[in-house]
Amino acid sequence: xxxxxxxxxxxxxxxxxxxxxxxxxxLDWYFQTNGAMTFVKWLGRKGARIFYVLLGLGLIACGxxxxxxxx
Numbered sequence: 065x066x067x068x069x070x071x072x073x074x075x076x077x078x079x080x081x082x083x084x085x086x087x088x089x090x091l092d093w094y095f096q097t098n099g100a101m102t103f104v105k106w107l108g109r110k111g112a113r114i115f116y117v118l119l120g121l122g123l124i125a126c127g128x129x130x131x132x133x134x135x
Contacts, residue, residue, distance in 0.1 A: 069130075070131075072130075073131050074127065076123045076124070077124050077127035077128065079123055080119075080124035080125075081124065082120070083117070083119055083120030084117050084121070087116040087120065088117070090109075100116075
């Protein structure tokens with residue numbers, strides 16, 4: 065695997081962790097961005113937080129799966 069592929073997979077994991085932390089801590093600046101406001105409008109603040117936790121778990125799962133199984 066190329067170093068750039070490792071970088072992308074580690075970036076997935078890092079962004080997943082960040083997304084989970086932002087959702088758990090309910091960071092105002094994170095949920096007031098244009099992208100997050102879309103989900104806040106659709107799902108409400110609590111729903112958006114749940115969405116971002118699930119998104120973070122998905123990113124972590126993709127990153128870990130890539131690191132473990134990619135050859």
